Amino acid sequence: MGLLVEGQWKDQWYDTDGNKGEFIREQARLRQWVGAQGSDADRLAEAERYHLYVSLACPWAHRVLILRALKGLEALIGVSVTSPIMGSNGWTYHQEEGSSGDALNGVTFHHQLYTLTDPRYTGRVTVPVLWDSQAHDIVNNESAELLRMLNSAFDELTGNTLDFYPEVLRAEIDAVNERVYHAINNGVYKAGFATEQSVYEEHVTTLFEALDEMNDRLGQQRYLTGEYLTEADIRLFTTLIRFDAVYHGHFKCNIRRIEDYPHLSGYLRELYQWPGIRETVCMDHIQRHYYMSHPTINPNRIVPRGPDLALDRPHGREHLTGRGIMSKAR
Numbered sequence: 204m205g206l207l208v209e210g211q212w213k214d215q216w217y218d219t220d221g222n223k224g225e226f227i228r229e230q231a232r233l234r235q236w237v238g239a240q241g242s243d244a245d246r247l248a249e250a251e252r253y254h255l256y257v258s259l260a261c262p263w264a265h266r267v268l269i270l271r272a273l274k275g276l277e278a279l280i281g282v283s284v285t286s287p288i289m290g291s292n293g294w295t296y297h298q299e300e301g302s303s304g305d306a307l308n309g310v311t312f313h314h315q316l317y318t319l320t321d322p323r324y325t326g327r328v329t330v331p332v333l334w335d336s337q338a339h340d341i342v343n344n345e346s347a348e349l350l351r352m353l354n355s356a357f358d359e360l361t362g363n364t365l366d367f368y369p370e371v372l373r374a375e376i377d378a379v380n381e382r383v384y385h386a387i388n389n390g391v392y393k394a395g396f397a398t399e400q401s402v403y404e405e406h407v408t409t410l411f412e413a414l415d416e417m418n419d420r421l422g423q424q425r426y427l428t429g430e431y432l433t434e435a436d437i438r439l440f441t442t443l444i445r446f447d448a449v450y451h452g453h454f455k456c457n458i459r460r461i462e463d464y465p466h467l468s469g470y471l472r473e474l475y476q477w478p479g480i481r482e483t484v485c486m487d488h489i490q491r492h493y494y495m496s497h498p499t500i501n502p503n504r505i506v507p508r509g510p511d512l513a514l515d516r517p518h519g520r521e522h523l524t525g526r527g528i529m530s531k532a533r
């Protein structure tokens with residue numbers, strides 16, 4: 204684990220000491236946009252021009268992989284998968300550890316993509332990344348923005364008009380995202396990476412308050428914002444799918460399991476069973492990544508065998524009205 208300083212790789216763990224035991228996530232720095240012809244985006248959406256670099260272990264990259272699948276973008280946007288193990292060189296493309304390798308640019312280390320983009324790059328080196336093979340640089344490394352781009356930029360090329368961020372639901376999606384991001388998606392990291400007892404307790408308490416709220420919400424309605432599945436659901440899903448297998452033990456988020464929540468657990472299974480989603484879930488990479496990449500938390504790097512999540516059990520959500528994914532008006 205490390206970061207780039209003026210284009211030089213430095214092996215260094217998160218500085219929680221400078222932040223009173225608190226893990227503070229850095230803002231993504233590469234923020235250009237891809238858009239359809241006629242939009243005011245920085246770059247034009249074109250088939251086979253863009254490529255995703257992801258880790259199958261990473262919840263932020265996972266959101267983007269789900270959108271790529273459900274928006275029918277697999278033939279237009281290629282993918283390279285990192286090794287699940289993030290050691291002193293950060294993310295790598297070591298095939299013997301389970302990486303796909305990088306056939307496009309032939310890099311060994313993910314940080315090389317950042318220095319190809321800017322030889323003097325300073326900042327954390329994260330996945331996911333959207334690469335532009337025409338301009339030969341990274342377009343954007345913020346998953347929340349990549350979701351929005353994939354939701355619309357390529358529609359004319361694919362004919363796929365599914366809408367994960369429909370106009371009429373935007374205010375509600377934004378509000379749910381705000382709560383889920385801080386308390387749950389990032390909340391598990393804030394609890395897991397805390398190096399002070401009081402900091403851990405504060406974040407684990409907030410995390411479970413938010414999970415309780417989401418469970419109540421999902422007792423009343425099929426999806427987070429009502430009858431339609433939206434990006435808010437995809438964003439919660441990638442944390443829930445890792446929860447009982449990783450965050451519960453490794454990050455000490457163990458007040459309850461997702462399995463103990465009647466509505467959250469059925470909802471997790473419904474999304475897992477959604478056509479196209481299960482193929483994006485790789486439990487082997489998820490478990491090997493977390494348990495083998497954080498020496499301060501799990502120094503002997505033993506990867507646990509359980510739990511058996513049995514995600515193919517019936518989800519039991521049919522009694523709540525569900526209308527699938529909204530379509531854009533043509």
Ligand SMILES: N[C@@H](CCC(=O)N[C@@H](CS)C(=O)NCC(=O)O)C(=O)O
Nearest residue numbers: 231261262263327329330344345346
């Ligand atoms: N804001 C970014 C965060 C991505 C992120 O933090 N990814 C993690 C993997 S789960 C990473 O690459 N961490 C490496 C590091 O922090 O050095 C996004 O959502 O795209």
